[in-house]
Amino acid sequence: MNKNIFIFDQNKCIGCHACVIACINENGFQSPEQWRNVHKSQENHFPDSPLFYLSIACNHCDNAPCMKNCPTLAYSRDEKTGAIVHHPEKCIGCKYCTWACPYDAPKYNPKSGIVEKCTFCNHKIEEELKPACANLCPVGALDFSNTVFTIEESKASSPVPVEVGSNIKINKLRNKSGPEIDLDIFKNQQYDKKENLKHEKISAKEEWPLVIFTLLSAILVSLYASQRTELFRIANKFIYLGLGVISALLSMLHLGKKFRVWRSVLNQKNSWLSKEILSFALFFVGVLIDFFLIDISNVIIIFFGVILLISIDMLYSLATWRWPIKMHSAQTLFIGITFYAALTSSYLILAFILAFRLTIYFYKSINSLKIIHTLRIILPIASFGLLLNQQFILPLALLLIGEIIDRIEFYNELNVPDPKKEFQG
Numbered sequence: 276m277n278k279n280i281f282i283f284d285q286n287k288c289i290g291c292h293a294c295v296i297a298c299i300n301e302n303g304f305q306s307p308e309q310w311r312n313v314h315k316s317q318e319n320h321f322p323d324s325p326l327f328y329l330s331i332a333c334n335h336c337d338n339a340p341c342m343k344n345c346p347t348l349a350y351s352r353d354e355k356t357g358a359i360v361h362h363p364e365k366c367i368g369c370k371y372c373t374w375a376c377p378y379d380a381p382k383y384n385p386k387s388g389i390v391e392k393c394t395f396c397n398h399k400i401e402e403e404l405k406p407a408c409a410n411l412c413p414v415g416a417l418d419f420s421n422t423v424f425t426i427e428e429s430k431a432s433s434p435v436p437v438e439v440g441s442n443i444k445i446n447k448l449r450n451k452s453g454p455e456i457d458l459d460i461f462k463n464q465q466y467d468k469k470e471n472l473k474h475e476k477i478s479a480k481e482e483w484p485l486v487i488f489t490l491l492s493a494i495l496v497s498l499y500a501s502q503r504t505e506l507f508r509i510a511n512k513f514i515y516l517g518l519g520v521i522s523a524l525l526s527m528l529h530l531g532k533k534f535r536v537w538r539s540v541l542n543q544k545n546s547w548l549s550k551e552i553l554s555f556a557l558f559f560v561g562v563l564i565d566f567f568l569i570d571i572s573n574v575i576i577i578f579f580g581v582i583l584l585i586s587i588d589m590l591y592s593l594a595t596w597r598w599p600i601k602m603h604s605a606q607t608l609f610i611g612i613t614f615y616a617a618l619t620s621s622y623l624i625l626a627f628i629l630a631f632r633l634t635i636y637f638y639k640s641i642n643s644l645k646i647i648h649t650l651r652i653i654l655p656i657a658s659f660g661l662l663l664n665q666q667f668i669l670p671l672a673l674l675l676i677g678e679i680i681d682r683i684e685f686y687n688e689l690n691v692p693d694p695k696k697e698f699q700g
């Protein structure tokens with residue numbers, strides 16, 4: 276079956292940026308980032324090193340992860356043209372689609388508080404015209420076609436190693452060996468790569484409200500679940516609820532359109548972010564009713580709490596594509612179980628979960644053991660020893676410090692595919 280695709284020929288592109296200008300002329304000024312980008316194979320322009328280009332925008336993927344993961348259903352597919360259309364009036368600016376898209380196509384605009392992206396020039400395709408970028412390319416490097424394009428061709432053409440049915444056919448360089456390359460120049464490029472890696476889309480510094488929100492969620496769920504055993508009592512219910520409110524406010528802090536937050540629960544079918552927000556609301560309202568109104572089954576409330584922690588962990592799974600094992604010692608479900616075991620003096624469970632988590636932690640840090648890693652490993656072990664000696668406050672504090680270190684590392688280790696970095700190798 277025919278479909279609309281971009282065709283890009285690396286052998287022809289001269290990096291003139293006419294496609295970018297055409298897009299701006301057609302769709303208006305794009306700030307702070309253009310919808311279409313032209314990436315260079317190397318930043319340094321060394322005369323003896325090959326220089327070629329990749330022009331890329333949204334690829335209007337068949338299995339579009341942006342559309343699947345958007346919690347507010349702000350994306351839809353135009354069945355006639357195949358365009359993945361973003362609806363600005365539905366967007367809350369949570370930026371989750373910028374993590375989900377492997378091609379860096381949705382761009383967050385801090386001024387409008389929402390994301391924007393290439394429209395496929397849908398209005399032009401409907402009139403059987405080419406998109407502006409493909410139409411203006413002076414050397415025919417970027418083109419557009421209505422043709423048969425199989426999933427295998429799509430995978431082979433994709434600028435990043437993912438399989439999402441991207442609709443761009445890339446004619447790669449014919450001279451695969453390329454010009455002679457000076458190895459010293461490549462050493463310099465390694466330096467550039469390290470610099471580039473500093474600019475990951477997700478980091479603990481940028482997402483600090485989420486670091487606190489996710490950590491607090493795990494602790495709040497474990498505190499509530501521990502109450503059920505009669506071995507532990509929440510001393511002050513108002514402080515507990517206050518922490519819940521802080522947690523909810525922090526989770527909203529990074530939204531560009533805070534008053535549209537109600538939309539975030541709309542995509543229960545596909546979006547873990549939607550599930551996270553709904554389960555947090557159900558858990559918190561359940562706790563509120565249980566504390567002050569009627570005695571409802573706390574099994575149901577704990578169930579919502581567990582769903583909340585699973586949803587938090589799952590929603591980050593799309594940013595773990597480089598991890599050798601798709602599991603992290605700082606997953607919120609593990610944090611919740613750890614605190615539950617510590618609070619209820621369930622030493623067997625605690626020993627097991629700590630050993631399991633430390634094994635994962637040790638495995639991922641073995642090649643770069645630093646003082647902070649050693650501290651992370653020592654803190655829970657010391658905490659366990661103190662708990663066995665009938666101490667309570669100090670071991671919990673040590674456990675918490677360890678969890679903070681681990682959760683910060685978790686955010687710093689998250690990464691999403693980046694066509695520019697992949698292109699530059």
Ligand code: SF4
Pocket residue numbers: 297298299301302310311332333392393394395396406407408409
């Ligand atoms: S298809 Fe249209 S909106 Fe998309 S990059 Fe090209 S000119 Fe811009």
Ligand code: SF4
Pocket residue numbers: 332333334335336339340341342359375376377378379380381392439441
């Ligand atoms: S390129 Fe990105 S934004 Fe475009 S459809 Fe694919 S996943 Fe969505």
Ligand code: SF4
Pocket residue numbers: 344345346347348349350361365366367368369370371372373381389390
């Ligand atoms: S609501 Fe979030 S995921 Fe959906 S389009 Fe807006 S920023 Fe992207």
